[in-house]
Amino acid sequence: MKIDVAKIKQDFPCLQNSELTYLDSASTTQRPLQVVERIKRFYCEQNANVHRAIYDLGAEATVAYEGVRKKVKEFINAPTVLNSERMPKNIIFTSGTTAAINLVAQCWGGSQLKPDDEIILTIMEHHSNIVPWQLIAAKTGAKLKFVTVDSNGALDLDHYRSLLSDKTKLVSCTHVSNVLGTVNPIKEIVQEAKAVGAITLVDGAQSVPHMPVNVTDLGCDFYAFSSHKLGGPTGVGVLYANPDIMQELPPYMGGGDMIEFVTTEGASWAELPSKFEAGTPNIAGVVGLGEAIDYLTSIGMENIHNYEQKLTEYTLEKLQEIPSIKIYGNAEKRAGVISFALEEVHAHDIAHFLSQKSVCTRAGHHCAQPLMNHFGVDSTTRISFYIYNDTSDIDRFIEALNEVRLFFT
Amino acid sequence: MDEFKELYQEIIMDNNKYPKNFREIEECSCKVHGKNPMCGDNFTIYVKLEDEKIVDCSFQGAGCAISKASASMMTEFLQGKTIKEAEEVFDLFTGMIRGEIDATDHFDELGKLVAFSGLSQFPVRVKCATLAWNALHEAVTTGQEVVTTE
Numbered sequence: 001m002k003i004d005v006a007k008i009k010q011d012f013p014c015l016q017n018s019e020l021t022y023l024d025s026a027s028t029t030q031r032p033l034q035v036v037e038r039i040k041r042f043y044c045e046q047n048a049n050v051h052r053a054i055y056d057l058g059a060e061a062t063v064a065y066e067g068v069r070k071k072v073k074e075f076i077n078a079p080t081v082l083n084s085e086r087m088p089k090n091i092i093f094t095s096g097t098t099a100a101i102n103l104v105a106q107c108w109g110g111s112q113l114k115p116d117d118e119i120i121l122t123i124m125e126h127h128s129n130i131v132p133w134q135l136i137a138a139k140t141g142a143k144l145k146f147v148t149v150d151s152n153g154a155l156d157l158d159h160y161r162s163l164l165s166d167k168t169k170l171v172s173c174t175h176v177s178n179v180l181g182t183v184n185p186i187k188e189i190v191q192e193a194k195a196v197g198a199i200t201l202v203d204g205a206q207s208v209p210h211m212p213v214n215v216t217d218l219g220c221d222f223y224a225f226s227s228h229k230l231g232g233p234t235g236v237g238v239l240y241a242n243p244d245i246m247q248e249l250p251p252y253m254g255g256g257d258m259i260e261f262v263t264t265e266g267a268s269w270a271e272l273p274s275k276f277e278a279g280t281p282n283i284a285g286v287v288g289l290g291e292a293i294d295y296l297t298s299i300g301m302e303n304i305h306n307y308e309q310k311l312t313e314y315t316l317e318k319l320q321e322i323p324s325i326k327i328y329g330n331a332e333k334r335a336g337v338i339s340f341a342l343e344e345v346h347a348h349d350i351a352h353f354l355s356q357k358s359v360c361t362r363a364g365h366h367c368a369q370p371l372m373n374h375f376g377v378d379s380t381t382r383i384s385f386y387i388y389n390d391t392s393d394i395d396r397f398i399e400a401l402n403e404v405r406l407f408f409t
Numbered sequence: 410m411d412e413f414k415e416l417y418q419e420i421i422m423d424n425n426k427y428p429k430n431f432r433e434i435e436e437c438s439c440k441v442h443g444k445n446p447m448c449g450d451n452f453t454i455y456v457k458l459e460d461e462k463i464v465d466c467s468f469q470g471a472g473c474a475i476s477k478a479s480a481s482m483m484t485e486f487l488q489g490k491t492i493k494e495a496e497e498v499f500d501l502f503t504g505m506i507r508g509e510i511d512a513t514d515h516f517d518e519l520g521k522l523v524a525f526s527g528l529s530q531f532p533v534r535v536k537c538a539t540l541a542w543n544a545l546h547e548a549v550t551t552g553q554e555v556v557t558t559e
């Protein structure tokens with residue numbers, strides 16, 4: 001199927017300003033009107049708290065909220081494991097990828113890690129998949145190991161294998177690098193981790209929005225992603241979690257909804273997934289996420305992936321024509337995230353100049369300082385795409401980038 | 410775009426390309442790191458004091474054109490100034506780029522530094538221009554050694 005980008009662009013109110021070239025979707029995407037309208041409809045017509053409400057409005061809110069849990073389960077092809085209320089036990093709503101990873105680090109890491117246990121991360125992780133592990137390592141005495149990358153920005157799998165041992169308790173790795181665009185061989189990484197008895201977490205913040213993801217096929221224990229990077233609202237994320245592991249863990253936060261019985265002496269926990277969803281959740285946000293998933297599904301994840309691959313190829317070809325450009329990340333399998341530097345022009349000066357031409361890019365370390373250190377740079381400029389970008393966006397960006405060179409050199 | 414060009418005027422571009430006092434002072438009175446973690450700007454400011462007077466000031470490090478030019482022009486400006494004078498200019502300079510004071514009212518005190526007045530139009534770049542100044546301010550007031558602007 002051919003994607004009709006002109007038609008898709010019409011769905012995004014923020015992109016109706018024809019001057020704007022939005023190339024920062026790895027940071028956050030724009031939202032289609034359908035999502036905004038769905039959230040409005042929830043607040044205007046269905047608003048009530050979820051679970052336990054006896055009246056119709058509350059029941060309707062609960063159906064809307066829980067319906068998205070099933071939708072998410074299908075979207076990432078999670079296995080069907082239902083609780084007594086027929087809710088998927090393995091889909092936990094959080095406030096985002098960061099919260100999802102912190103949940104695992106605190107609950108699993110906090111209860112299971114012992115001194116000298118090892119956690120394997122990669123040098124290309126976002127800070128949100130490094131710092132939670134540093135915090136829990138400091139508490140438990142566990143040690144962190146980092147898999148390095150080659151000069152193209154692909155993971156060094158030989159190095160990974162050399163780090164694996166019976167001390168390895170967890171391997172946590174991003175599916176797609178938010179700096180290099182590298183797509184990591186998750187299935188292989190998971191298999192090798194399993195062979196030494198380690199559990200696995202995948203940061204899917206940059207993958208789920210852009211490609212079909214099948215967590216059953218990948219075989220990981222945890223998979224985390226955010227709503228706001230796939231056209232949904234901010235403040236919502238998903239943790240897909242192996243229920244056999246989660247069942248045994250202590251809760252993350254205490255409060256309403258996560259309990260079974262409470263007495264003055266103590267409490268017992270609700271069944272999964274409620275055990276890990278204390279307090280009133282971001283109901284409208286979750287409903288909006290459901291609408292965003294419907295929107296993407298109507299286009300087709302495979303179509304989105306193929307389209308972005310072509311746009312990435314087009315962009316890389318154009319970028320390579322620019323003298324003195326250095327592109328960080330040339331892995332064989334890559335996504336629509338491109339980081340680059342121009343000789344003698346600082347990333348911030350580039351991004352600021354581009355912003356004057358209404359081209360939105362991002363400059364800095366992209367929350368991946370260890371990776372920047374690895375490549376010996378302080379900052380890069382990054383562009384990233386989504387389904388609403390087309391070659392005219394790229395052409396405008398390239399034209400502006402050529403002006404940057406003229407201006408600064 | 411005009412405001413952008415005004416910001417990146419020749420004096421700033423020159424100081425970025427050919428920074429003044431871009432060197433270490435081995436026998437300095439204070440040496441402070443100024444960092445901008447979000448951008449990766451990272452400078453070391455060296456100050457040599459004699460009787461409350463800045464007899465030499467220099468810097469080293471890397472950052473965007475605005476931060477580097479600002480550090481360069483600061484070190485040039487402060488040569489021979491007293492700490493009190495430096496602090497007064499620090500207040501004026503930071504006030505100017507935050508748009509809190511009108512640079513034209515303080516042309517005599519600010520001199521070449523008015524080149525940065527255009528920054529008040531670009532709030533996201535304020536931290537670039539203040540990095541070196543904040544580091545210096547912390548150095549002479551608290552003796553703290555690492556200054557972060559975020």
